Amino acid sequence: xxxxxxxxxxxxxxxxxxxxxxxxxxxxxxxxxxxxxxxxxxxxxxxxxxxxxxxxxxxxxxxxxxxxxxxxxxxxxxxxxxxxxxxxxxxxxxxxxxxxxxxxxxxxxxxxxxxxxxxxxxxxxxxxxxxxxxxxxxxxxxxxxxxxxxxxxxxxxxxxxxxxxxxxxxxxxxxxxxxxxxxxxxxxxxxxxxxxxxxxxxxxxxxxxxxxxxxxxxxxxxxxxxxxxxxxxxxxxxxxxxxxxxxxxxxxxxxxxxxxxxxxxxxxxxxxxxxxxxxxxxxxxxxxxxxxxxxxxxxxxxxxxxxxxxxxxxxxxxxxxxxxxxxxxxxxxxxxxxxxxxxxxxxxxxxxxxxxxxxxxxxxxxxxxxxxxxxxxxxxxxxxxx
Numbered sequence: 001x002x003x004x005x006x007x008x009x010x011x012x013x014x015x016x017x018x019x020x021x022x023x024x025x026x027x028x029x030x031x032x033x034x035x036x037x038x039x040x041x042x043x044x045x046x047x048x049x050x051x052x053x054x055x056x057x058x059x060x061x062x063x064x065x066x067x068x069x070x071x072x073x074x075x076x077x078x079x080x081x082x083x084x085x086x087x088x089x090x091x092x093x094x095x096x097x098x099x100x101x102x103x104x105x106x107x108x109x110x111x112x113x114x115x116x117x118x119x120x121x122x123x124x125x126x127x128x129x130x131x132x133x134x135x136x137x138x139x140x141x142x143x144x145x146x147x148x149x150x151x152x153x154x155x156x157x158x159x160x161x162x163x164x165x166x167x168x169x170x171x172x173x174x175x176x177x178x179x180x181x182x183x184x185x186x187x188x189x190x191x192x193x194x195x196x197x198x199x200x201x202x203x204x205x206x207x208x209x210x211x212x213x214x215x216x217x218x219x220x221x222x223x224x225x226x227x228x229x230x231x232x233x234x235x236x237x238x239x240x241x242x243x244x245x246x247x248x249x250x251x252x253x254x255x256x257x258x259x260x261x262x263x264x265x266x267x268x269x270x271x272x273x274x275x276x277x278x279x280x281x282x283x284x285x286x287x288x289x290x291x292x293x294x295x296x297x298x299x300x301x302x303x304x305x306x307x308x309x310x311x312x313x314x315x316x317x318x319x320x321x322x323x324x325x326x327x328x329x330x331x332x333x334x335x336x337x338x339x340x341x342x343x344x345x346x347x348x349x350x351x352x353x354x355x356x357x358x359x360x361x362x363x364x365x366x367x368x369x370x371x372x373x374x375x376x377x378x379x380x381x382x383x384x385x386x
Contacts, residue, residue, distance in 0.1 A: 001079075003287060004320075005317070005320045005321060005322050006320060006321045006322065006362075006366045006369065006370060007322050007361070007362075008067055008237075008321060008322055008323045008357060008358065008362065008366075008370065009322050009323055009324045009355075009357055010298060010357045010358055010359030010360075010362070011154055011155075011182060011205070011298065011299055011324070011345065011355065011357035012324055012357070013204045013205070013210065014204060014205060014206060014207045014359055015204060015207065015359070015361070016204075016207060016209050016248075017207035017208075017245060017252060017255060018083075019251065019255060019367070020207055020208055020209075020251050020252045020255070021246050023248065023251040023345065024209075024244040024247055024248045024251075025244075025248055025317040026278055027045065027048060027243045027244035027247055028244055028311055031044045031045050031048060031243070031338070032045070033045045034210070034240055035048075035240075035241045035243055036158075036230070036232065036240065036241075039378055041181055042333045045082075045241075045243045047139075047239075047247050048243055048246075048247055049070075049241050049243045049246050049247075050065070051250075051313075052070075052243075052246035052247045052249065052250035053068050053070070053246065053250075055250035055251075055253070055254060056068050056201075056214055056246075056249060056250050056253060059168040059184075059250075059254065059257055060184065060189055060190065060191050060199065060201070060216060060253075061189075061190030061191050061192050061193060062191055062192070062216055063192060063219060064219050065216060066134065066142045066219075066234060067191075067216055067217055067219050068215075068216055068238050069214060069215045069216075069217060069233050069234075069237050070212075070213070070233060070237070070242065070245070070246045071213045071214060071237060072213060073202045073204065073212060073213035074103070074105055074181045074200050074201075074202030074205075074213055075105040075209065076172070076213065076215075076226070076227075077174055077200035077201065077202065077213050077214065077215040078103065078105035078106045078109065078179055078200050079105060079109045079226060080215055080223070080225075080226040080227075080237070081148070081200060081215055081217075082096075082106060082109040082110055082113070082146070082148060082177065083109050083113065083224065083226060084187045084223045084224040084225065084226050085145075085146050085175055085177065085197075085198060085209070085217075085221070085223060085224075086113055086118060086146050087113070087143055087224045088222045088223060088224045089222065089224075091145070092117045092118075093115060093117040093118055093119075094118055094119075094143050094144070094145040094146075095118070095119050095120070095121065095141045095143045095144040095145065096110050096113065096118055096119070096120045096121070096144070096145065096146050096148070097120075097121045097123055097136065097139050097140065097144060097146075097147045097148070097174075098110050098120060098121075098122055098123065098147070098148045098149070099122070099123050099124075099125060099131050099148070099149045099150065099160075100122040100124045100125065100338070100342040101114035101124060101125055101129075101153055101155075101339040101342045101343070102148060102149075102179065102339065103149075103150065103154060103179055103181070105179070106148050106150070106177075106179055106196050106240055106323070107122075108297050109187050112300040117226065119342070121139045123135060123136060123139050124342055125148075125342055125343055126160070126343075127160035127291070127344045128158070128289070128291040128292045128293075128343075129153060129200070129288065129289040129291075129292050129343050130158055130159075130160060130161070130292050130293065131160050131165065132151050132161075133159075133161060133165055133168050135165070136149075136165055136168045136169070136205070137168045140168065140169070140172045140174065141172075142172070144169075144172055144173075144174045145170050145174055145175065146174060146176075146177060147165065147174050147175070147176045147177070147178040148174070148179070148205065149162065149165055149178060150177070150178060150179040150180070150181075150182075151178045151179065151180040151182070151183040151194075151199075151311070152180070152182040152183035152186075152187070152296045153182070153339065154181070154182045154209055154339075155288075155298075155299075155301055155337060155339040155340070155355055156288045156289030156292075156299065156301045156339060156340070156343070156355075157182075157271075157289055157292075157295045157296035157298070157299030157300070157301065158289040158295055158296075159187065159292065159293075159294035159295060159296065160178075161190050162176070162178055162194040162195070162196060163193065163194050163195050166194060166195030166196055166197075167195065175197040175198065176195070176196050176197050176382070177196065177198040177199070177200070178198070178199050178200070179199075179200045180199045180201060181200055181201065181202045181205050182205060182296060182299070182313070183296065184201050184205070184206060184256075185206035185252070185256030185257070185260065186206070186256070186260070186296055186297060186298060187260075187264065187296065187297070188260075191216050191218070195234050196216075196218075197217070197218045197221060198215065198216060198217050198221070199215070199216040200213070200214075200215060200219065201214040201215070201216070201249070203245070203248060203249045203267055203351070204251060205254050205255050206250035206253065207252045207255065207256070208245075208248045208249050208253075211241065211242070211245060212245040212246070212248055213248045213249070214249060215237075217236070223236055224285050225237065225238065227239055240247065250270075263360065264297045265297070267297040267298045267358045267359070267362070268297035268298075268335050270358050270362060270364065270367050271297060271298065271299070271300045271356075271358060273367060273371075274300050274302075274356055274367060274370075274371065275287045275290065275300050276300070277371050278302055278371070278374070281353075281371075281375050282304065282330045282375060282378055282379075284304065284305040284306065285302060285303065285304050285305070286302070286303045286349050287300065287301065287302060287303075288301040288302075288303055288343065288345055288353065289301060289339060289343070297358075298357050298358045298359060299355065299356075299357045299358075300305075300355075300356050300357075301340075301353060301354075301356075302353065302354055302355075302356065303340065303345060303349035303352055303353040304349070304352040304353075304354075304378050305348050305349055305351060305352055306348070306352065306380055306381075306382050306385055306386075307352045307378055307381040307385060308352060308381075309325035309349060309351060309352050309354050310325055311381055312325075312352070312354050312374075312377055312378065312381065313325050313354060315353075315377045315380075315381070316373065316374065316377055319373050319377070320373075321369075321370050321374075323354050323355065323356050323357075324354065324355045324357070325337075325353065325354055326356070336350030336351045336353070337350055337353060340346075340353055353363070356370075
């Protein structure tokens with residue numbers, strides 16, 4: 001067993017890149033002023049904050065920097081988008097469409113709105129893990145106000161045809177929000193090219209610290225504020241600005257953009273190496289989402305019959321490899337992943353699923369050590385359960 005485990009759960013969180021830490025440090029100890037203060041330290045902090053906003057806007061293709069609202073991360077951004085766009089102007093009813101495999105940071109506020117007079121349709125993906133525009137069109141109603149479909153699924157890595165979905169939503173007068181937590185930085189993401197009205201970003205998925213994030217809201221769209229108080233972020237998100245966090249988010253995004261052309265193919269090759277080896281070596285296994293037209297380069301979801309994904313995880317952990325049994329936020333649940341059930345994965349296979357997700361510090365050597373360990377664990381568990 002190695003001195004340190006091989007980390008293969010980058011979809012859950014990433015280590016903060018040392019270059020990002022270096023960029024943040026001055027805003028803890030030197031330029032530490034409240035950015036809302038008028039004296040020099042405050043003005044310097046505000047300049048850094050607004051510069052970070054411009055950099056984030058440029059990275060995601062926003063038309064204006066003020067379309068970017070800094071938040072504490074993906075959950076806040078998702079909640080703000082769902083509640084803030086649905087209830088704007090005091091609206092207390094209407095119809096929402098959300099994909100059935102959204103993160104709970106979307107599903108839960110949508111469900112909460114249903115207790116306040118809204119109605120919701122959960123749209124199932126097809127078996128390949130993709131929301132089809134025709135299925136969205138069939139779910140739309142005259143009173144549909146908001147559609148939310150994640151860009152890339154956090155468990156199976158399938159990418160959604162957002163540009164086509166946006167056309168369907170806009171034809172019926174609805175807005176389209178996307179949770180882009182898993183995709184920003186890993187694949188090209190341009191809010192104007194995709195036609196989305198709002199998008200969620202969370203820093204800890206791309207080597208910025210936890211507690212950093214942003215919400216893109218298209219220019220001209222009113223938004224009911226979710227956090228109220230001091231009126232910061234142009235009265236859309238109150239709270240003293242986290243300047244170090246906004247600088248970190250911008251720096252991490254720029255590093256992802258600069259390195260993506262080499263990094264994405266490298267990770268995709270490792271992802272495919274895992275899938276091909278396991279399919280050739282192990283029986284009764286399924287690679288979830290493998291039939292999608294487009295996939296994230298860093299996620300592979302393997303479902304093994306006759307074993308428990310939790311047992312696989314624990315034995316791999318003992319052997320020095322860290323993977324997940326699906327969404328990290330759902331770990332520990334005895335129930336199979338709702339994402340896998342939504343795409344029609346049989347319950348037996350869904351219970352035996354593990355997600356392997358790769359990142360900046362994953363090496364080919366790591367994967368070559370991991371593969372025989374995974375096969376050994378599955379083989380022993382199947383013998384034990386026979």
